[in-house]
Structures are given as structure tokens and as C-alpha cells.
Amino acid sequence: MIRKNKIYLRVTILLLIIYVGLLVVLCLSEHTDSSATIHSFSDAFWYSLVTLTTVGYGDLTPVTPLGHAVGAVFLLLSAGIMMTLFGAVISFVTSEGLPFFLLGFQRKKNWYYFADYGVEASTLAKNICKEDSDAIIIFGEKKNEQMEFPDYPCLFISASPARIVAHKKGIGEKCKIFLMKENDIGVNIRAANLHTLPVEVYARTTNGRDSLSGNIRFFHSYDCCARQYWRSKPLCSCENTIVIIGFGNYGRCILERAILTNIISVTQHIAYHIFGDASIFLAMHRHLHETFSLDKESETMDSLIFHREIWEQCPALMQQADRIIICTDDEPEGWNIFWRLNSYYRIRGQIHLRSSQKAPGVSFFGANEDTYTPNQIMRTTLNKAAVKINELFCKSVSYPTLSWEDLDSIHRESKISAADHILMKIRILLKDETITDVTSDVIQKAYKEYAENIKSEAMRDMYRRLDHSRWLRFYTFYNWSYGPVRDDTARQHPMLCPYQELTLEQKRERDAAWELLSYLATESL
Numbered sequence: 051m052i053r054k055n056k057i058y059l060r061v062t063i064l065l066l067i068i069y070v071g072l073l074v075v076l077c078l079s080e081h082t083d084s085s086a087t088i089h090s091f092s093d094a095f096w097y098s099l100v101t102l103t104t105v106g107y108g109d110l111t112p113v114t115p116l117g118h119a120v121g122a123v124f125l126l127l128s129a130g131i132m133m134t135l136f137g138a139v140i141s142f143v144t145s146e147g148l149p150f151f152l153l154g155f156q157r158k159k160n161w162y163y164f165a166d167y168g169v170e171a172s173t174l175a176k177n178i179c180k181e182d183s184d185a186i187i188i189f190g191e192k193k194n195e196q197m198e199f200p201d202y203p204c205l206f207i208s209a210s211p212a213r214i215v216a217h218k219k220g221i222g223e224k225c226k227i228f229l230m231k232e233n234d235i236g237v238n239i240r241a242a243n244l245h246t247l248p249v250e251v252y253a254r255t256t257n258g259r260d261s262l263s264g265n266i267r268f269f270h271s272y273d274c275c276a277r278q279y280w281r282s283k284p285l286c287s288c289e290n291t292i293v294i295i296g297f298g299n300y301g302r303c304i305l306e307r308a309i310l311t312n313i314i315s316v317t318q319h320i321a322y323h324i325f326g327d328a329s330i331f332l333a334m335h336r337h338l339h340e341t342f343s344l345d346k347e348s349e350t351m352d353s354l355i356f357h358r359e360i361w362e363q364c365p366a367l368m369q370q371a372d373r374i375i376i377c378t379d380d381e382p383e384g385w386n387i388f389w390r391l392n393s394y395y396r397i398r399g400q401i402h403l404r405s406s407q408k409a410p411g412v413s414f415f416g417a418n419e420d421t422y423t424p425n426q427i428m429r430t431t432l433n434k435a436a437v438k439i440n441e442l443f444c445k446s447v448s449y450p451t452l453s454w455e456d457l458d459s460i461h462r463e464s465k466i467s468a469a470d471h472i473l474m475k476i477r478i479l480l481k482d483e484t485i486t487d488v489t490s491d492v493i494q495k496a497y498k499e500y501a502e503n504i505k506s507e508a509m510r511d512m513y514r515r516l517d518h519s520r521w522l523r524f525y526t527f528y529n530w531s532y533g534p535v536r537d538d539t540a541r542q543h544p545m546l547c548p549y550q551e552l553t554l555e556q557k558r559e560r561d562a563a564w565e566l567l568s569y570l571a572t573e574s575l
Contacts (some may be wrong), residue, residue, distance in 0.1 A: 058210040072120050077282050079116035086113050098124055136316060149205045150217060157221035159184040163214050163249075164228045165240035167191055167206070170254075170271070171230040175420040176202050181424055182267050188214060190240055211240060215247050228427075229253040234268070252427055256299070267428075269304060274426045275404070275416045276303035279375075281473060282415060283402060285312045286483045289372035290320055291399075295361050295387055296378030297326025300404055300416070305331075305354075309342075309527055312352075313520045316512060328356040337526040340546075341519075363388075365395060374400040377416075380549055381406060388412070434467035436462065438569050442562040447555060458538070460528060467524050468517075468563040475564060478516070479503070490571070497567035514560040515549045521560065522546060 077094040080086040087110045088094055097110040101124040112121045153161075162178055164171040167189045175187045179202040187204035190211070207214070211227050213459060218225055227249050235241050235253040244251045244266060251266040285292075285308070292308070294301055305324060312320065338344060343353040361368065368374065368391065376391075378384040381404070388403045403409070404416040425431055437454045443465075444451040454462070476496040477485050504510040525546055533542025545556055 069098075072123060076112065076117055076120040079114045079120070080112055082307070083114050086117070086317045087111060087380045088117070096422075097121075101125060110175075149207045150209075153186070153188075153214075153217055155203070156186050157218055159186045160186060160223050161186045161214065161218060161225040161226055162228065163188045163190060163211055164230060165190050165211075165234065165238055167193075167197065168230060169418060170422050171228065172200055174228065174230065174427060175204060176200065177419065177423045178204065190214075207440075210242075211244060211249065212247060214247055220248070225249045226428075227251045232256050233270075235268075250428075269427050270303070271421065272299040272303040274308075275300060275421045276307040277470070278420050278426060279304060279402070279404075280307050280311055282371075282420070282486055282558070283413075284319070284473060284477065284483070284486060285314060287314060287318075289399075291323070291367070292320060293323045293325070293361070293367065293371045293374040295325045295374065295376050296384065296404075297324055297328055297331070298377075298379035300377040300379055301326055301375075302331060304375060306527070307470075309338075309354075309523055310520070311471050311474060313471065313516060313523065314478060316515050316519060318348050319347075319351055319353070321347045321355060323357060323364075323371070325357050325361040332356065335527055335529065337529050337531055340531070340533070341523050341526045353397075362390075369398060370396050371397075374399060374401045375404075376401065376406045381421060390540070432466060432469050435472065435566060435570065436465040439465045439468050439566050441561050441566050443559065443570045446558055446562050446565075464524055468520070469566065471517075471520055471554040471563065471564060472570070479567075488570075493567055494571045497571045500564055500567055514557050514565055517560040517563050518545075518549045518552070518557075520563075 073091060073094045075087065076097070077091050080088040080094070088097055093110055097112070100110070101121065112118050134167050144194075160182055162175065164175060164187070171189070175189075178185050179187065187202065189206045190209060191206060192208045193206040195197070211225070215225050224536060225248075227244060227247075229235055229238055229241055229251070231238065232254055233256055235255065241253070245264060247265070249265060253266060253268050254271055255268045256270065256272075294305060297305075301324070305322065308322060333340070338354060341351070343351055345355050347353045347355065357364065362482070374391065374397065376384045378387065384404055388401060391397060391401060400413055403412055403414050405412070405414040406416060406418050408414065408417050409421075440454050440457065444453070452461075457465075473485070473488055476488065476492060477483055479496040479499045480492070485562055500513070504513065525543060530541040530543055530546060532541065532544070532546040534544055536543050545552060545559075550559070
């Protein structure tokens, strides 16, 4: 590219020299004739412009033979120059020239760069435009004829993130880069050297943990769907039997979120019936039996019952279930199950169907426009809340603790899980199970209720006990077990024991997740 630019520059300089030489020859040849109208270099320049652009005013004309020869050259060149200029304009408009030119006037705005254009990328871009009036959406590829042009402002530029960042020149907020294809961070050429750029990177993945250090963060679309599901359709106290049909990527994340966030009472005993191959899941999570009753319903704790038979063989269970979650990875198969349940079974509870497209008249979840949102992908609110929980925790204990930046991934995820439980805490405090949206007014009412209730030691103890149950679930889910001394390498912790065996200081640690409400009530996340 550099060599080609040098050739273009040399050709341009040569043409300019020839052009100036022709003007000098024209000026000198006409200057000797008394009847000439071209007397100076500026006259010669004006005549060349009028001739080359085919305007032909006729105010200046050469009269000498040499002048006529130069004029003939200009006349012959005029058509070629016009076509060249026209082609240059068309090329500028249809290539990267115009988009880069337009971007130059928008450097103070917020740039969002997508490495590729696709359904997920387009959905997220559209949601970003709804929430950010200063958003500039850039797709890092050329638009082809098969693409339907989006119904929101955007630019298609086949350019690398480095080139886009260089063009922003450090003005305004950092550019945000999105890699929306699964596990694209290791194979997409656009992802090369992103860690060296002053940008925020969000990469879709199906494995690994979320990273909140450096500039590269990962998100899981299945996990985003599961979080959106339990936030929009939270567990209610009247529900005791929940059926999950389909245990692929979506089903696994639905159950994982249920394990980590569905804690609403210290006496709850919810039975989750899971249909699908759970062999890998159970092999990975070896300590679930410490906080759940496995494959047998319990009256004192939650149960995880993994069925080896197909769901059609359990008609009584389908009919008594409080909710049935259809979350097969194969969406048409999910719709098939939905219609069969409605056609052949008498269902008492609700049926919730995963559908990437909105389905009127159906209790659905997982639509692209609900899953691929800025708050789901960038998790700004949740991450800020997790950082604050860690700060509150550090202040609540007497022993040395680690700052957020020094925490490893598992302990960061622990704080994120605690922040994710805040909706449940609000519903518990306000005794209102219709709440699904965490607004500032709701948070203030919840914290006021909490501050009043903890004047009773029994209530304070109940809240601590509830959050300890949530904490136990998290660590046993990640295969931690009890040990007399904390050992992160061996995944052992002295607090992985019944609540009544904790010391008073250990019990106080559980206050941080509740005190987060105080911060949320006064700060704008």
C-alpha cells in the first residue's frame, strides 16, 4: 500500500510539472503578439480551467500557432479530465473515503465498532442507538447487495479497529469494539492486537470466565439469555415445582442462574426437574449435593432432579408443575414441544418458551432485542454494583482484604453473583413479587425497609442467614468445600458450613450484599 501511494504521488507531481510547463509555454507564445488576449500567467491559468472543464466562456483565446497547439492539448485533455474527476468523486462516495470524511466531524461522539455485521451485531447496535443519542455505529466490513440496510444510522467501513481508533485521535470516549461471533477473539483478524489499543473490547465466547481487567471482556450469549429470563420472570414464593426441558447451552445457563440467584427464603424447598443429558454438568459440579438434594425431592432444601427418561413419560409432573421452561438449543424443536404440551396435556402452571423472535400470545423469553442490549453485554450496572459490594465488604471486616483489581476471577464472580441477587432482595424486603424492574424509587423504599427491619436482631439474623445460603450455593457450585483454613488453591473455606457455626464477624460479612441497597439508593449507576 505504501509503495502504491508513492507511485501515485510521483505521477501526480509529474502531471503538475507538465501542466505548469504548458501554461508557461502558452503565456510566453501569446505575450509576443499584440492582438493576444492572454497577457499573463494568471490569464493562461484561467483559460486552461475554462477549457479543461469544457465551460468555454470565449473571453480568452490563443492567437499564435504555438498557443493554438497548447489550446488543442487542453481541449483533448478536457474530456479525460472530466471523466477522471467524475470517477474520483464516485470512488470517494462509494469507497471508504466518504465514511472516513464524515467520521472526522464526529470525533467527540461515542464510537461503537462491530468487527462483522450479523443479526446479533445489528440487534445490539440498534439497542445502543436507542440508549445513546451520541452513538456512532461502525461495521468493519463493506455492505454487500444481500444486506438489508439497517433502520438506524450506521457506517460500513472495511477497516481495522486500529485504523478506526487512529482516526478518532483520542478525542472523546474510548472506542468500544464488539466481536459478536462465538469464540471470535482467537480467529478473527480484526481481533489482532486489540489488547494494545486504547479501547474497550467485548468478545462473545462459550467458554472461560468473564474478565473485568485490562481492556478485553467476555460475554456469554446463553448466560445473557438466562439472566434476562430470571429478571423478567423471577421466582415467586408460590412456586415449588419447576421443569426445565432441554439441557444444552441455554438449559445449563438457566439452571446455573437459578442455582445462584433463586434464593428467597431460608425455608424454601423448590424442586427443579431437568430433562436432558446432564452427565457433563454433574461431573463438573461435584459438590452440589452439599447444598441441594440430588434426584430426590426434599422438604427442607431445594432439589435438583435430573431425569433420564424423556419428558413425555412424566405426564403427572407436567400437569402439576408451577412453571415449565422450554429452552432447547434447537429453537424449532422447542416450538414443537410447546405445541405438544398445549395440545395433549392439561397444564396448571405457566409455559415459558425460548424464542429468538417475539411471539405474540406466547410467554416467551430470549428474543434477540432483549438479550443483546448494552446493559446485558457491557454489564455496566452489574459490574459497578459488584465493585461496590467488595468495597463494603472490605470495610466490614477487621482482617486484610483485597481490592477489586487484586481479586482473581472466581472471587470477582462471587461479588457479581451477589449483585445479581439484588432484585430478589428488593422483592423480599418489600414483600412485592410483581417487581421486576429495579428503579431508584423502588431501591430507596427497599433500603428504608431494610434499615427499619434490622433494628430487630432476629430480622438481621434472618437476612444474614438468607445471604449465607446464597453464598454457600455459589462456592459449592464452583467445587469449593469446607476447610479449617482458607486455601484458594485447594478451594477450601472455613465458612462453608451451616450458618449457626459461623463466628459473629463471619456473619457480619453477609451484610455487605444488603448494604449495597444504601449505595444504589444514593448513587446513579
